[in-house]
Amino acid sequence: AAVLAVPPTAPTGLKSTAEVRSVLLEWSEPDSDGGAPVLRYEYRVGRASGSFAGAWTPVGNVTSTTVSGLTAGATYYVEVRAVNSAGDGEADEVAVTLNAAPTIAGLASVVYEENVVVVVVGTYTASDGDDGDTVTLSITGGADADLFTLAGDELAFRAPPDYENPRDAGGERNVYVVVLTATDDGVPPLSGRLEVEVAVTNVEEAGTVKITAGVPRVGDTLTAILTDPDGVVVITSWQWQSAAGGDYADIAVGTAAAYMLRPSDAGKTLRATATYNDREDSGKTATSAPTAAALAVPPTAPTGLEATLGDGSAALAWSAPDSDGGAPVDRYEYRQRTSSGVFAGDWVDVGNATAATVSDLTGGETYYFEVRAVNSADGGATATVGPLTINTAPTVAGLAAPVHAENRSGGIVGPYSASDGDAGDAVTLAIVGGADADLFSIAGGGLLRFISPPDYEHPGDDGADNVYDVVLTATDDGLPPLTGRLEVTVRVTDVEEIGIVAITVMPSGAPRIGGVLTATLADPDGGVTGITWQWSAKPAAGGGYVDIADAAG
Template identity: 30%
Template sequence: MATLLAASVLTLVAAPSASAQQIDLTGRSFIERPYAGEDRYETALLIAREFIDNVNAADRADTVILTSGTWLTHPLLAVSLSRQENAPILLTRQNALPPGTAEFLVDNRIAFVVVVGGPEYVSESVVGELDAIASVRSTTRIGVSRTDAEIAVDVARSAGRPGNWCGTAEPTAFLVNTTALPDATTVGPMAFALGLPILLTGLDAVPPATSAYLAEAGIARVVIAGDTDVVSAAVPPALAALGVRVDRLGGVDRFETSLLVLLAHIACHGRGLDFDWEFLALVNGRSLVDGLAAGPLLGQGLGTDGTTGVLLTDRTGLSVAIRDFLADLPGPGPVIVPFGGTDAVPDDVVIGVGPPLARPVDPPFLAADPRPRISGDRDPEITEHNLPIGTYTVTGTGDVFTWEVDDGAGDGPLFVITDGLLRFRSEPDYESPGDDDGDNVYEVVITVTDDDTPPRTSFDFGVTVTVVDTPDPCHVEINGAAPGSSAPAVVGVELHATFSTDAAHNRECPDPGEHDWRWESNPDPGSRPWTLIPTAGDGPTYTPTNDDVGDVVRAVVVYTLPDSKPEHPSLPTAAVPNPPPTIDGDNDVSVLEHTVTVATYTPVDDGVAAGDAFRWTVSGGTDAGLFRISAGGELSFRAGPDFEDPRANVYGVVITVTDAGSPPRTSEGFAVAVTVVDTSLPCTVNISNLAPQVGTVLHARPLGSECPEPGEWRWESTRDPDNPAWTPTATPGGPTYMPTNDDVGDVLRVVLHNVP
């Protein structure tokens, strides 16, 4: 892909005209190094001054973008925002503005400052300094997210609608690996000129935040900067599945990638931007600090005819591919403008664009002296805390070879080599560099000796080892969750944050007394900022409450020492679930027969606010069909039970209650045993008139729950109620009876009894 793109560029772009090569430096030459401050912060100020001068020539610059000067990703991501705000990029230390920054803001009457990154990158104390500056009216913070990929998306959203690719109607974004910062540096001028966001990806997978933004912003084309060693072949198909066209600008290394990006930049001339052949920027591709803020200025252009391209180099010289490209240009070629001092881009690299490679090259083999010869990577990069660096091979006539490190050269005593494997003797620490210069760049010389007679030793083979900061220096775990997994979180159950017990993941963790903890919650980490849990305190434990239902929770290590490292959050827990309700009430109830109401039950729910609706259900039990339960939790019989009914007088029913949470949760079944008790109220019979008269009808009425239904009535009479001999009347039985003349002088009674 890269080769095809380079070929198309070379066929489309005309060579610069002779007149374009006649350079008027207007009093400024590369020897003066206009963009070389005492440190990266002053260099950024020098770049910003020129940027603002360019803006003020036609407009009024009143805004700057402030990013971390130690977390190098953020200033590189801010280029598209710089275009949107017409603002330069300044760098700051985490806890204090660098010297000269406040004066710059006052001198240029800067009213608005946009801070990129959370307090772990640019602290609140820096924001306080900004607010205290007389000219500053407003300070806004964006990019308060957990990962750099999410911060890149936050910046892209703040930069507004993405621009189109080179004369097309395709909204486009650059995509670079989170760790491949040189590639982000080279696309900066184009990103500014065209208004293209710079997004981040992993080696093999596109982060969810990046994928979501591509769809949200309607990105039609993604241009990957870097070869498959930084953005693997698995990424383009994943992007294509999102409906995105994918191009790649990727060379064999960062230097060739910068050349391919430059060729694409040139090919875009007249199609969305103008490319100016007058100047060409040169940035150290192994130490990018001087080029962090350069993208916007180069996007404006160092000359007057358009944008300025950028190439990467190292201290020893240009790569062969870049040297050949520049040598093939007609005329004297563009003026090379270095960013940084001579320690970053030496004069001999700039003057005459330097030799193709300034590093020593091993002398060729001599027929009379066939010394063994070493091959391998002269410029390896390793992550701190790793011992192995790389394996080197030897070509020679011997059978046994002895490897040695020159302890008297450079940082030699820190290394050992065995069978070609070069290693550190002890793990390097990025925060405490052990090299002579204290810049995490280690110089070592190795040799190899064969077993011929006499033995022959190779020429010195110099290796420059760059130690880089670990991308995830301190792993925080919650409740001992396995790496990469989320701990469960439940209301009322304590969470405990600890550092990983894996030595590979806890070397950068702070010592006791050097840190506090901060607990945060978030209902949607993909689109919402994290919120401090004010009741959690600053300890390593936290017990989720009802307020956390539906949120994920994380613990953050907060360093308490000055000039400390960025904060380290844990992985979020699983979302705190809505706990199911429970039921409060009597599960063993006794009621009198013929009574309908059994008992009233109350829902207990820690996850739903008081007053939310609950739904009650009769969900089971041997006698479920005989019961019902109201919306208020009142359990009752559908019909009053009868103790004398042949069924057992202990009824079984199960009830449940469902809350109004999201999602709704249902309690466990609550079993209730209902015992029906006999009323023990005998049946009595009343007669309507206790002074009966012949010919007047008497009515009998049963009283009491024990009266039989239906029953049989029998009217009886007797002459002697004290010593009765009751005789049935002649009239058939029933609840009514009309006395006759035969009853005169008798006492009457009525009897109700069960039907046999």
């Protein structure tokens, strides 16, 4: 009889590959088809080895198929057989355990206060039901993923979020979204996902006051600026305070954001306090950090500088500056220049006096003077006075030792004149002294003369030595009026003079016969000796005098 075919042997090389809730089965043809071609392959699934209660599922004449609808983490047993016309062949069995996706434990919705120094949002842990799987937790997405870090199981902001300045992708919603993923190393690797929403809430925050200044100096204007993270600030008041090592005290005039340092602030630290309202609260206060100690500055210029001119000098006088710059005035200084120069010389220290006399100035020269106060900070601003022209004393021109002959008619000694180098000055020439001043006069034309002609034989000078002393001065009307002086010594000389004969009659009256006439000789030159006499008579009828012969001797 004809040989009958038999069912095939089991498929060879059966293997399984776990997939997500499924398994891929692959095999090869059986070693023997039993004498009839394989018509189809079939499989069935069980939960225990050798325990297959379900129906066979045909897959056609293919050598692979996928079994779906399985439970992750479960172990399945699958057997596959070939079928020919003789019947069902032998089955081959394979076991497979499906990988379970890991899960993430932690809050999906978190409420988080802004500006928290500890930036941890929460703890998140990944777990996997498969023994031996290694699970990795990471940030894999979310609109705001770049703002977060994951260290171990702690999810944290990279920087504390600021409610008033949100950086979330939603734009001012203050809701930050980040996606965490847990991935295992199973076959196939599977992932669990958790989308976390972090809602940032507002916190009442203190304002900050900053002062725009480096090291403050007297005269500087300090400006206080208030910032408050809560925003919408309405400042109700400012108060500046100062302290010199002790408690701070209010500055009465420091009630605005800007404050100009006064001299009394030197050496003190300052701070500013703002009282204000914001959108979170009212009546809030914020105080700045103290400044460095305020530095003194040089004084302002001395006030009321005046100059009084003298003979080759100028007396300067002034008052203290309006401001000492915050440090006591140590001294005052002055220096000078001429009209053609600049202030280039050294300062002259006059101590703490408010006056100084500058001497040895040149008459006719124009001067300028400047004065400054000096404190520990430096020399201050200068006060200037000028131009000041120094008055030049006039001079008297004429002989200082004239010789004058006695009995000269008019008694003129000589001409004298006064001159002054200052343009516009009026000069007066006068007799002001000398032992014999009362014996002289000077006319408007400058002629010095004896009031009465001197007599050599009868000197009227103070020394009775025919040497007459008189002092002439020339005085101008400059500032101050100055005087030039000339001491004049007049030496009177003798002049040959004619003697005078006087006749006396005895008895007195008209001469008569028998009367005695007596002749007496007087000569201003004095020292008369060797006198001889000769009487003469003039006839009554006229004619010249004729010697009387016996009237001589």
